[in-house]
């Protein structure tokens with residue numbers, strides 16, 4: 592039977608992908624077998640290995656051991672990669688977040704980081720998440736060392752620098768809870784406007800898609816929200832999709848709802864010209880950031896803890 596990436600490509604998307612857990616792939620043969628199946632996942636993204644704390648833990652000292660796990664795995668299986676992420680307040684080493692910077696010195700820190708990390712992966716990344724999560728859920732700007740030093744100027748500055756180091760990668764702004772089309776979504780539209788108005792290049796907006804079973808917007812509403820961005824001339828993608836049960840264990844009715852929610856998200860991407868693909872944030876409930884982050888929640892993915900395909904998998908496969 593056809594698997595999700597094959598179906599997605601046939602349906603007109605560029606890929607169906609997954610995040611790759613660096614320790615799972617090294618320690619679990621069943622995990623490795625599925626994550627490297629190109630018919631199922633055409634593209635991989637490092638769950639943690641390309642983040643600043645991994646790639647430049649101390650100033651000027653670069654480490655690609657963890658990031659290369661994903662890049663090498665994908666290369667060996669003929670899969671593509673998305674690259675994640677460059678300018679982000681989280682998993683940012685203290686030397687950056689607590690440094691006392693001027694605009695000039697912080698520009699140079701970002702420039703050096705991008706030149707090394709983007710240089711190392713140059714030509715391999717379908718897309719780079721250049722800036723991640725610059726907005727709070729209420730639509731205000733997130734407090735970060737980048738915002739404190741530059742105000743919103745760090746947005747165009749980051750995209751201009753990124754373009755220098757990998758001209759062919761699609762440059763993305765990536766964030767969560769944009770799916771609800773509220774104040775945060777309005778501000779993300781402004782992010783694109785600010786970058787474009789400064790003459791800086793932005794190619795895409797990533798909808799992370801960390802959603803909740805039973806509270807996921809409808810397919811039509813999701814498509815309307817995606818179109819607010821494609822109307823600005825950028826592509827869109829779901830970049831970190833998982834749909835969590837808020838109470839555990841889920842009932843069988845909740846499993847069906849989860850499947851419908853997954854179908855609505857994937858379906859909305861199919862409905863929008865300019866929605867290029869869907870990436871799930873892991874594929875098996877055996878390994879997911881959800882239970883450790885959202886108290887009491889779980890089972891957000893498309894395979895269960897024993898690597899059986901869930902109703903959510905079937906539902907995604909039928910909508911594709």
Ligand code: XIL
Pocket residue numbers: 638639723799831880
């Ligand atoms: C998460 C990883 O899944 C965890 O393993 C890690 O401990 C924290 O980060 N938004 C993002 C991702 O952009 O990088 C985050 O990944 C989940 C939220």
